[in-house]
Amino acid sequence: MTVLVFGANGQVGRELQRVGYVRALSREEADVRKEADIVSAIEVMKPTAIVNAAAYTAVDKAETDTEAAHLVNAVAPGIMAREARAREIPLVHISTDFVFDGTKTGPYTEEDVPQPKSVYGQTKLDGEKAVLEAGGNSVVLRTAWVFSPNGSNFVHIMMRLADERGILRVVEDQFGGPTSARDIAVAALNIVRTRCATPGEPDVYHYAGGPDVSRVEFARQIFRLSGRAPEILPIPTTDYPTPAERPLNSRLDCSKIEKDFGIERPDWRESLARVLEEMGELKANG
Numbered sequence: 001m002t003v004l005v006f007g008a009n010g011q012v013g014r015e016l017q018r019v020g021y022v023r024a025l026s027r028e029e030a031d032v033r034k035e036a037d038i039v040s041a042i043e044v045m046k047p048t049a050i051v052n053a054a055a056y057t058a059v060d061k062a063e064t065d066t067e068a069a070h071l072v073n074a075v076a077p078g079i080m081a082r083e084a085r086a087r088e089i090p091l092v093h094i095s096t097d098f099v100f101d102g103t104k105t106g107p108y109t110e111e112d113v114p115q116p117k118s119v120y121g122q123t124k125l126d127g128e129k130a131v132l133e134a135g136g137n138s139v140v141l142r143t144a145w146v147f148s149p150n151g152s153n154f155v156h157i158m159m160r161l162a163d164e165r166g167i168l169r170v171v172e173d174q175f176g177g178p179t180s181a182r183d184i185a186v187a188a189l190n191i192v193r194t195r196c197a198t199p200g201e202p203d204v205y206h207y208a209g210g211p212d213v214s215r216v217e218f219a220r221q222i223f224r225l226s227g228r229a230p231e232i233l234p235i236p237t238t239d240y241p242t243p244a245e246r247p248l249n250s251r252l253d254c255s256k257i258e259k260d261f262g263i264e265r266p267d268w269r270e271s272l273a274r275v276l277e278e279m280g281e282l283k284a285n286g
Contacts, residue, residue, distance in 0.1 A: 003192060004047035006032055006080065007054030011148040012094055015185035016051060022189075023047070027054075032076040033068065042083045049192040052080050052093045055124070059098070060243040062120040073123035078130025081202075085136025090195035092188045097144035097176060097208070099125040102247025107212070109253040110142075110204045118244035128204065137199040139191050141184070144208045144250045145218070148181035149278045158219050159281065162228040172216040172234035176250030177208030180271035187263050194261055205260070206252035209268030221269060225276050227283025 001021075007013040008024035017024050023045055030041040032054045042050070055073055056062060062069040077093050084091040098121035099114035116122045128140045147153040161168055187207050213221075216234045223229060237248060254265045276282040 001049065001193070001196060002045065002047045003049045003051060003189065004042065004045045005051045005053055006030060006038070006041075006076075007052065010053050010055065010057070011146055011151040011153065011181040012184050012188070013053040014150050015148060015181040016053060016188065019182060019185045020189045022051070033071040035079050038076060038079045039083060042080075042087070047089060049089055049196055050080055050084050050091045051188050051192065052077055052091065055094065056120070059118060059120045062123065063118065063243045066119055069119055069123045070126070073120070074126035074130060077127035078134055081131040081134035081136060081138050084138060085134055088137070090137040090139070090192055090199065091131065092139045092141055092191050093127065093131045094184065094188070095128050095140050095142045096121070096124050097142060097247060097250040097252060099128065099142065100247055100250070102249040104249055107251040107253040108206070108249070110206060110256055117247065120244055132202045132204070135202060137195050138202045139195065140204040141188060141191065142204065142206050142252060143179050143184050144176045144252055145178040146181055146184065147178060147272070147275060149275050154178070154215075154218065155222055155272070155275065158222050159226055159228065162223060162230040165230065167231045167233060168219070169233045169235045169240065170216045170219045171237045171240055172214050173236050174215045174246060174248050174250065175212055177210055177212050177252060177265070178218050178268040178272070179207070179209040180266065180268065180275060182274075183209065183266040183271055187257070190263055191261055205257040206254050207257050207263065208252045208254060208265065209271060210254070210265040212251045221272060225273055225283065226281045
């Protein structure tokens with residue numbers, strides 16, 4: 001089985017290369033902003049499956065860099081899905097909790113109607129729609145609060161700030177399921193194997209770490225395991241304004257993916273410990 005991965009240098013793309021036999025292409029090798037690059041890569045590689053881990057993830061920058069965000073997040077996935085359908089191979093497209101507005105009380109299910117509040121969220125939703133409308137054997141995999149040993153993510157930011165400052169202001173009213181990029185990579189490849197063996201209709205699935213926590217609780221666990229001890233001042237999101245609005249509720253109901261693929265929610269605390277150990281930052285067992 002040859003799995004072609006777009007987005008080799010992203011958090012999930014890197015982990016896909018570590019956990020499975022894949023051929024991952026960076027932007028230099030295949031610029032997903034260009035249809036010709038996408039089509040050429042698929043024609044040359046002749047994969048048995050595709051995983052799209054490429055994304056424009058600069059959430060705040062996307063508010064003004066709308067064209068680039070649209071090309072990467074909305075247009076490219078549709079092209080990949082069209083090509084995958086023509087070749088009768090599965091596609092797994094990684095998406096995000098940002099397609100929701102975060103106002104729901106409980107966890108979001110796949111049946112809930114998306115209402116993005118940012119350009120990033122809207123372009124990701126447009127990409128989902130393009131994949132589903134293309135038909136074929138495609139899966140949209142929504143996840144949330146991604147972290148890994150590489151790239152810019154909440155874990156790295158919190159540890160850097162803790163080293164620079166004695167007091168940290170962390171939002172307390174955002175809730176979600178932190179998810180390691182490695183767990184996402186494993187889940188994506190499991191879906192690929194299942195869909196190669198048993199093709200299905202285009203569908204959407206949620207996958208995020210459990211249990212759900214607040215940003216403050218996530219930060220405290222990072223500090224606990226990494227041996228850092230800054231003073232934390234919990235603040236509301238309104239006290240930390242950003243160009244792009246963040247959903248307060250990013251909790252995802254993951255029961256459907258367990259029912260259809262047997263993929264259970266990973267414990268993000270265990271995944272966090274593994275990430276910190278790999279970074280040489282694991283100082284305590286919590």
